[in-house]
Amino acid sequence: MSNDPLTALVSIISSSVQNLQKSYSEQSLKLPTLDERYIPVPLDNDSQIKDSVERIVAAATQLIAAVRYPRDTIHEQAQSMYLSALLAFVVDVNIPEILNEVHNKSLHAKDIASRIGCDPSHISRVLRYLATRHIFKEVVPGEFANNRVSYELIKANNKTVAELQEKPLEKYADSGTAAFVGHAVGEGLMSSTALSDFLKSGGKHAKTPFNAAFNTDLTLWDWFTTSENSWRFGRFVAAMHHFAEGFKDEIFVNGYNWGKLTSNDVVVDVGGNMGTVTMALAKAFKEPKFIIQDLSPVISQAKGFWEEYDFFTEQPIKGAAVYFLRFIIQDWPTSEAIKILKRIREAANPSSSKLILFEFNVPYACEDPNTYPESIEVRTAPYPLLPNLGKGGGPNPTYVDIQMMTMLNGQGRDLGELIALGEASGWKLEAAKNDELSIFVFSPMWVF
Numbered sequence: 001m002s003n004d005p006l007t008a009l010v011s012i013i014s015s016s017v018q019n020l021q022k023s024y025s026e027q028s029l030k031l032p033t034l035d036e037r038y039i040p041v042p043l044d045n046d047s048q049i050k051d052s053v054e055r056i057v058a059a060a061t062q063l064i065a066a067v068r069y070p071r072d073t074i075h076e077q078a079q080s081m082y083l084s085a086l087l088a089f090v091v092d093v094n095i096p097e098i099l100n101e102v103h104n105k106s107l108h109a110k111d112i113a114s115r116i117g118c119d120p121s122h123i124s125r126v127l128r129y130l131a132t133r134h135i136f137k138e139v140v141p142g143e144f145a146n147n148r149v150s151y152e153l154i155k156a157n158n159k160t161v162a163e164l165q166e167k168p169l170e171k172y173a174d175s176g177t178a179a180f181v182g183h184a185v186g187e188g189l190m191s192s193t194a195l196s197d198f199l200k201s202g203g204k205h206a207k208t209p210f211n212a213a214f215n216t217d218l219t220l221w222d223w224f225t226t227s228e229n230s231w232r233f234g235r236f237v238a239a240m241h242h243f244a245e246g247f248k249d250e251i252f253v254n255g256y257n258w259g260k261l262t263s264n265d266v267v268v269d270v271g272g273n274m275g276t277v278t279m280a281l282a283k284a285f286k287e288p289k290f291i292i293q294d295l296s297p298v299i300s301q302a303k304g305f306w307e308e309y310d311f312f313t314e315q316p317i318k319g320a321a322v323y324f325l326r327f328i329i330q331d332w333p334t335s336e337a338i339k340i341l342k343r344i345r346e347a348a349n350p351s352s353s354k355l356i357l358f359e360f361n362v363p364y365a366c367e368d369p370n371t372y373p374e375s376i377e378v379r380t381a382p383y384p385l386l387p388n389l390g391k392g393g394g395p396n397p398t399y400v401d402i403q404m405m406t407m408l409n410g411q412g413r414d415l416g417e418l419i420a421l422g423e424a425s426g427w428k429l430e431a432a433k434n435d436e437l438s439i440f441v442f443s444p445m446w447v448f
C-alpha cells in the first residue's frame, strides 16, 4: 500500500471495485449501474461485498474532500438543506411514481408539472438540481427519468398515482423510504433550525430543538399522539418500520448464545414495541420464554407475550436470563438512561442475568487509544481511511446521534460512554460485537 494518501485511496477504490466485478461475474450477475433500478440479490448480504461497498464510499468521499477546493466543499455542504427539502417535495407530490407510470419512463418537466398543478419551470429546476446530484436523470433538456437512486423514493405500498393523490394523508402508510424522507424533513429539518441555539445554551434553551422549533412542551411521543399530528405519527411509524426492517434477523440471532437457554429461562424485550427482535429470536429458539414490555398504548394493541411496563418503575420480571433493549438507550439523556438500566439491575439475578443493548456504537473518527479485552471488538479500517470508515460506516451512527439530540435530547454513544453508562447503573460490559448494529453484552456488577 502506497504511503501517498491519494494513491492509497485510489488503490482501495480500485481493489474494491475489482472485488465487486469478480463476485458479480462468478454469480453471472450484472454489476449495478446508476441508470437501472436496484433489484436486491443474495450477494447483497455477503460480508465481503458489503465491505467493498463501504470502502468505496469511504475512500471516494475522502478522496473528494482531499482534492476539492475547501471553499467548494463548504459551500455545497452549507446548502444541503435544499437537498433535504427537495427530496421531501418530490416524494410529497409523487414525482418518482409519476415517472414510473408513464410508458417510456421519462417525462418533460411541463408534463410532470401539469399532473401536480405546479409551475413547469420550478419542476425542471428542482429535478435538474437533483439530477446533478445523481438523483433522477435528465434524459434530454427538460425531460427526466428515474435512476437507481430516485427509484428508491417510489412508495413501497405500490399505490397508483391516482390513489396517492386521492388520499394524500394516507400516502405514507407502508411507504418505506418515502416515509423516512417525510419524517426526516417534516420533523427533523424543521427542528434542526433550533439546534444552534440549543447547543449555545448548553441544552438549557429548550428541552430539545424539536420543542423550540415546534413551540411545544410536549415530548415528541406525546406530540405525535395529538389529533392534528396523527398523520405525522402514521408517517413516523412507517419510517421506523422501514428503518428497523433494514437490520437482518441474523444480527440478533447470532448476537448472543441464545441456544444455551432452557425452557426455565426468561428473555425480556424491554421497550420492545411491535416485538420485531423477539419475533426473530422466537423463530430461531423455541426454548426460553419471551416477554415483550412496552407502554400501555402500545400493549393495548398486542396480545400473547406482551406486558405493560414503564421504564422508570420497578421491573416486575425478576431474575430473567436476559433483558435486552434495542434502540432504547439512545432515546434518552444519560441521567434517564442510568435510571432505566438501574431498574433492570435491581430486578436482575446478580450471578446469572445478562443485559444486552442493541444500539449504534458511535465510533471515534480517529484511532481508539484505549485497550479493551479481546471480547470487545473495536472497528478499524485500512490506511488512510478514517477508522470509523467515515461516510462508508454503515447507516451513519453520527447522524442518528445528532437526530436523537435534536428530537429527544437523546444520545448515540461511543464505546467509552457505554462502558461508563453500564458502570453507573451496575452493569459491566463483557463483550461487544459490531454488525450493522452493535451488540453490547453486560453482566451485573456486585456493588454499584
Ligand SMILES: C[S@@+](CC[C@H](N)C(=O)[O-])C[C@H]1O[C@@H](n2cnc3c(N)ncnc32)[C@H](O)[C@@H]1O
Binding pocket: 244, 270, 271, 272, 273, 274, 275, 276, 277, 293, 294, 295, 298, 309, 310, 311, 312, 325, 326, 327, 328, 331
Ligand atoms: C425507538 S422505539 C424502539 C422499539 C423497539 N425496541 C425496536 O427496536 O423496534 C422506543 C420504544 O420505547 C417505548 N417507550 C418509550 N417510553 C417508555 C417508557 N417510559 N416505558 C416503556 N416503554 C417506553 C416506546 O413505546 C417505543 O416502543
